[in-house]
Structures are given as C-alpha cells and as structure tokens.
Amino acid sequence: MTASRLETCPPKGLAAICLLLSFLMMGGCASKAQPLPPGARPAIQSQPTPAKAAAVIRTARLMIGAPYKWGGSSPDTGFDCSGLVWFSYHQNGINLPRVSWQQFNAGTPVKRGTLRPGDLIFHKVDKKGKSLHVGIVTDRGSFVHSPSSGKQVMESSLVNTYWEKHYLGARRILQ
Numbered sequence: 001m002t003a004s005r006l007e008t009c010p011p012k013g014l015a016a017i018c019l020l021l022s023f024l025m026m027g028g029c030a031s032k033a034q035p036l037p038p039g040a041r042p043a044i045q046s047q048p049t050p051a052k053a054a055a056v057i058r059t060a061r062l063m064i065g066a067p068y069k070w071g072g073s074s075p076d077t078g079f080d081c082s083g084l085v086w087f088s089y090h091q092n093g094i095n096l097p098r099v100s101w102q103q104f105n106a107g108t109p110v111k112r113g114t115l116r117p118g119d120l121i122f123h124k125v126d127k128k129g130k131s132l133h134v135g136i137v138t139d140r141g142s143f144v145h146s147p148s149s150g151k152q153v154m155e156s157s158l159v160n161t162y163w164e165k166h167y168l169g170a171r172r173i174l175q
Helices: 003-007 015-031 051-062 081-090 161-165
Strands: 108-110 120-127 130-137 142-145 154-157 167-172
Touching: 051 081, 051 130, 051 142, 081 130, 081 142, 161 167
Parallel strands: none
Antiparallel strands: 108 167, 120 130, 120 167, 130 142, 142 154
16 A cells, blocks of 8 residues: 555544555455456466465566576576476476476376466467477466567466467476
C-alpha cells in the first residue's frame, strides 16, 4: 500500500475503514475471475509451493536478464533453454540431464491442467534448427525460460497465445 493512498483517508475514526477499503481495492482485480483465451486451461494448481520447487524457481528468476547462449549453462556465459533448467536444478542439488530432449524424458509426465510450480514445460518451436523448448513453471501462472538468440532469460505467461499453440508436454521432477 502506498503512502499516497493512506494520505487520502480521513484522520480520525475512519482510518480503519479506509485501510480495509484500500486492501479490498488492491485485491479486487486479482480476485476477479478473468476469462482465459479460447483453449486455455488453468495455469497451475493452487497449492503451496514446496520448498525445493520454490528454491529452483528462485534460482531461475535470479537469471532473468542473462543472455541467451546456445549451449550455455552458466551465468558467466549465458543460457540456452535446457542449460537454464539444468543450472537451476543443479544449483539446488537436483541432477537433470543437460539437453532438452533428455529432460523431456526425465521425471514423470504431467497433464497440462495439473501443472505445479517447479514442473518442466515443453514447447515445439521449430526455429533455426531448434525444435524443443523447455522452461520452469512458476507459482505465478508463468514459466522462466531462455527463449532464443538475441534475447535474454525471461518469465512468460503460460496462457500466452504463442506458447499455448506450441505446447508439447510437461514433466514433474520434484514429487
């Protein structure tokens, strides 16, 4: 809550009411059910994020802004998509294969409507010889990934039209 919002409240007796109204106004947008684009499914299951998944996501988010580098798997060199996934899990003591097609066979398959934070999400992209793209599902209905040459590690919405169209599958590494 900002100081300017508090300054508009009457000073005596009504401060508690104003504070309550401020909280309700802030939560109003988030609590309204927004229609999803056609064909979109709920992004993630609503349940607390386990500590290990939260740590993996935190590591991946710390890499946001790092450059894309084909074959890269460290903040020093940059990341390709599977290198970012491998690094984020490896930094938290979890061994994964290094390349995306091997990651696609790791863990257990997950249906799209049952995604959880920490799951790996795969897309078929067919760009410049690259065909399989992977990212890490977050607790915000998004995924962290390293998209392609000239771009940087970023966080993108799971219900983005492009990613919805190119969805291939998901895997659960953390049970």
